Amino acid sequence: MCGIVGYVGKKPVVPVIIDGLRRLEYRGYDSAGIAVGGVGEGLQLRRAQGKLRNLEEAIRQHPLQGNYGIGHTRWATHGRPTEENAHPHRDCSGRLVVVHNGIVENYLALKKQLIAEGHKFVTETDTEIIAHLLENHVYGTPKHIAAHGGEARAKVKLEDALRATVKQLTGVFALVTISADEPDTIVAARSGPPVVIGIGKDNSEFFVASDVPAVLPHTRDLFFLHDGDIAIVTSSGVRVTDFDGQAIERTVQHITWDPIMAEKGGYKHFMLKEIYEQPRAVRDTLLGRVSQETGKVFLGEMNIADDEFRQMSKLNIAACGTSWHAGLAGKFMIERLARVPVEVDYASEWRYRDPIIVPDSITLLITQSGETADTIAAQREAKAHGSKTLAICNVVGAAITREAEGTIYTHAGPEIGVASTKAFT
Ligand code: GLU
Numbered sequence: 001m002c003g004i005v006g007y008v009g010k011k012p013v014v015p016v017i018i019d020g021l022r023r024l025e026y027r028g029y030d031s032a033g034i035a036v037g038g039v040g041e042g043l044q045l046r047r048a049q050g051k052l053r054n055l056e057e058a059i060r061q062h063p064l065q066g067n068y069g070i071g072h073t074r075w076a077t078h079g080r081p082t083e084e085n086a087h088p089h090r091d092c093s094g095r096l097v098v099v100h101n102g103i104v105e106n107y108l109a110l111k112k113q114l115i116a117e118g119h120k121f122v123t124e125t126d127t128e129i130i131a132h133l134l135e136n137h138v139y140g141t142p143k144h145i146a147a148h149g150g151e152a153r154a155k156v157k158l159e160d161a162l163r164a165t166v167k168q169l170t171g172v173f174a175l176v177t178i179s180a181d182e183p184d185t186i187v188a189a190r191s192g193p194p195v196v197i198g199i200g201k202d203n204s205e206f207f208v209a210s211d212v213p214a215v216l217p218h219t220r221d222l223f224f225l226h227d228g229d230i231a232i233v234t235s236s237g238v239r240v241t242d243f244d245g246q247a248i249e250r251t252v253q254h255i256t257w258d259p260i261m262a263e264k265g266g267y268k269h270f271m272l273k274e275i276y277e278q279p280r281a282v283r284d285t286l287l288g289r290v291s292q293e294t295g296k297v298f299l300g301e302m303n304i305a306d307d308e309f310r311q312m313s314k315l316n317i318a319a320c321g322t323s324w325h326a327g328l329a330g331k332f333m334i335e336r337l338a339r340v341p342v343e344v345d346y347a348s349e350w351r352y353r354d355p356i357i358v359p360d361s362i363t364l365l366i367t368q369s370g371e372t373a374d375t376i377a378a379q380r381e382a383k384a385h386g387s388k389t390l391a392i393c394n395v396v397g398a399a400i401t402r403e404a405e406g407t408i409y410t411h412a413g414p415e416i417g418v419a420s421t422k423a424f425t
Contacts, residue, residue: 002029002414003073004099004195005214006176006186008235009205014064017071020207020214022052026263027211028414029073030081030395034059035088035097035178036066042180043097047086068184068235070176070208072099076396077411078107079124089128091135092120092142093152095180098134100127101193101210103411105171105288118142130175133168137161138179154181159232159241162187166230166243171287176208186233189243190225192280197231197238198222199252206233212255212262223250271417281422284411302406304362304388314361315340316387318347318378322420323366323392330364348374351381359386367391368415368423370398379403394423 003024007016013036021032032055033047044064048054052073072087079085088097104110107126110133115121119132119142138161139145139152156164158179166175172192178185188195188208198207198215199222207215207222208231215222225231225240229248232239240248257266267273289298315334317327324346331342345355347365357363363382367375370393379389379400391404394412401407412422 002027002075002101002210003214004070004101004174004176004208004210005072006068006070006178006188006208006233007205008068008184008186008233009200010235011205013066013069014059016218017069018052018056018059019217020209021071021073023213023216023259024073024209024211025052026416027073027075028416029075030397031076031083031086032071032073033086033088033099034064034069034071036064036069037178037180038067038183039065042095043090043178045088045090045097047083047088049081049083049086068178068186070097070099070178070186075413076125077103077409078126078396080397085123085125087125087127089123089125089131091131091139093135093139095152095154096131096134096138096158096177098127098131098175098177100130100173100175102173102191103171103284103287104129104169104173106169107171110168118146126171130165130169130173130177133165134158134161134177137164138181154179158182158185159187159230160245162189162230163241163243163245166191172284174210184235188225188231188233190229191227195225195229195231196222197225197233197250199238203237204235206235206238208233211265212257213259216255216257216259216262220255221252222255223252225250269417271419271421274415274417274421277413278422278425281410281412282425284413285409287411299406299408301401301409304390304406308388309362312340312360312362313358315342316355316357316361316363316382317342317344317366318350318363318375318382319344319366320347320372320374322424323368323372323375326424327364327366330366345378347372347378350378355381357382357385357387361387363387363389365389365391365400365404366393367398367400368394368410368412368420370395370400372400376400376403
């Protein structure tokens with residue numbers, strides 16, 4: 001769950017948003033994007049794979065301006081870290097955009113329904129469905145629009161559309177959205193990942209962000225949305241309601257943290273912060289994968305058949321550091337539950353000790369980054385001996401996942417503490 005920054009006010013929006021995203025960079029991300037409105041027709045969008053400087057370069061080549069806008073740094077959970085998959089995501093008309101931190105658990109079912117209604121999808125993300133759901137509520141389905149002259153005309157306000165949309169979603173989300181039809185307005189919703197609203201100078205500028213450091217250079221007066229809140233932020237004020245539209249009062253707090261403390265969310269160090277984030281990391285990792293009713297487990301990126309798992313003679317685990325320790329704990333669990341022999345090796349040693357790798361064994365590689373060189377070398381060794389490889393990894397599209405027959409992503413989000421806590425759990 002990475003960075004979100006939104007701004008409405010008198011300053012040029014693009015530098016405010018880019019600077020805010022930079023202050024959230026410490027969280028790590030794989031791509032970035034921005035959408036602004038208010039100058040010229042419609043919304044303008046720029047996105048780029050990789051670092052913020054790539055986005056800045058895209059903006060330098062094709063400058064954009066606006067009075068209100070939103071930006072995002074993405075830590076991919078669904079779909080590769082490419083420019084197309086970078087947020088913001090658009091509806092079919094291009095008049096609505098959304099940025100999202102989190103995971104939409106029921107996105108496949110919703111996508112099917114939306115395609116049947118005539119929506120065109122251009123990304124691999126779970127987030128894009130949110131833009132199309134909003135479109136249904138604001139303008140009607142593409143089939144409906146086509147039957148009524150083919151032009152998207154807003155009939156429902158963005159805040160009402162977002163209220164209807166969040167009720168269709170299961171999963172966790174911080175959502176921030178803008179529309180070409182509602183200038184100077186940002187609408188945000190929270191169910192899980194944090195959303196901060198910053199009250200700027202003289203009540204004439206307002207900020208929306210996923211974390212405090214992004215707004216600190218501009219204001220220390222802010223409040224967090226609670227789960228189930230929707231905020232309607234305009235250049236003249238902020239209104240908060242619940243998902244049913246009932247007005248809610250939230251108290252503005254004055255933050256005295258210095259910027260470094262703010263990055264740590266008030267904790268003394270990142271390690272401590274990440275220890276406290278473990279329950280959320282476990283929840284996010286299980287989202288959409290375990291059926292409470294049937295006890296069945298669903299794993300998306302799996303090209304190893306159930307029968308191959310049933311027939312495997314042995315599981316080899318290769319990993320380094322904290323991941324190796326996770327493997328040792330995993331051995332106990334897997335042998336007890338599955339009654340399959342498990343051997344755990346330090347990935348840097350494995351290939352040198354001439355290991356016995358039989359073709360009907362499966363090799364499990366554990367790596368937070370998916371780029372650990374020794375673990376990649378172990379993967380090659382396993383494959384050379386005909387053993388299929390399965391990766392447990394925290395970074396979508398990382399090297400190890402591209403060569404593995406199966407990947408189980410841990411949705412642990414960024415880890416800054418050197419001792420990996422969330423990914424270990
Ligand atoms: N699930 C979304 C994606 O993969 C959001 C990721 C994030 O929280 O940065 O695009």
